[in-house]
Amino acid sequence: MSTEQKSISAEVIEAMKWQIDHTQKQIASLKKAEKRVGDAEILQVKGTLLKTYANQIDLNKGYAVLPDYSHPGKDLTVYLDNKKTIMENAEEYFHQYHRDKRGLDTIKQHLVQAQSDLAKQLKRQANFNPDDESQAKVVKQQLIDEDAIKTEILHSSKAPEPAHPRRFYTTDNVLVEVGKNSVQNDHLTLTAKKDYYWMHVSELAGSHVVIHSTDPSEQTLLEAASLAAYYSKGRGLKQVPVDVLKVRQLHKPKGAKPGLVLFTGKADTLTVYPDGKMAEKLAEKK
DSSP states (O other): OOHHHHHHHHHHHHHHHHHHHHHHHHHHHHHHHHHHHOOTHHHHHHHHHHHHTGGGOOGGGSEEEEEOTTSTTOEEEEEOOTTSOHHHHHHHHHHHHHHHHHHHHHHHHHHHHHHHHHHHHHHHHHHOOTTOHHHHHHHHHHHHHTTSSOOOOOSOSSOOOOOOOEEEEOTTOOEEEEOSSHHHHHHHHHHSOTTSEEEEESSSOBOOEEESOSSOOHHHHHHHHHHHHHTBTTTTSSOEEEEEEEGGGEEOOTTOOTTOOEEOSOOEEEEEOOOHHHHHHHBOOO
16 A cells, blocks of 8 residues: 555544544534423413313413323413413414524424434445545545545635625614525624524525524615525515524524534514515625
8 A cells, every 4th residue: 555545544434433523522412402492382281271172261370280191191381471372472472483484494404414424424434445546535525525635725825705695774874694505604693783684584594694683674674684585495486484583592502513603592584575576686796
């Protein structure tokens, strides 16, 4: 085996170990996130119970103990916001249920993908023959494509400046930034001020959107939501639901892929039309 071949094989072996370790950490992190989100079904049960027993509930008590139809013979304590009606409390539980369900579904999708990736990575590691020059070169290129091996930038004294996100100014002259890819989405979201507003389409792939305001007007919120819808897989739809949160509600699971963030607490939802003409009108003029 030549010196060059030894070097390539050693690099490949090290990269495969790093990649497997990274994926295992990602899986562990996603499992923790899955546990945090918990069983969303109980929220649906609470909403249904409030509607079923609405006429028998004393709102002033701040809670109701009701028979749990999902566990016959047991009661379930349902806490209430006495500033809202019983039906409004029920709708709030349903809203939280759908929100957590979507979050749980997303986590499960990423978990399944990560577990599939790990199985392939372990199989590749087991089948790797460091003495096979052809295989070593093929696997090295695979690892480069998967970002497990970083390549150096040649013929340049410095790395290129990172591209800026798309920039727009709303009718109220508020800056709205829209990520162009997963890595940029991460940077945009994780470096934004905690009191700024953040948006992303519900249940679809799309750009992260940050509103550079701590108190945006309804007009700005609607325009930013339309941008989130337009720069997403929902672009061709007539109506697209968009989640609205504060940046401080977001966190990134350790080891998660670029672009994946989770949130705590409640999110609002705006349903908007993905307006390309409006996006063109609001785009920052260069």
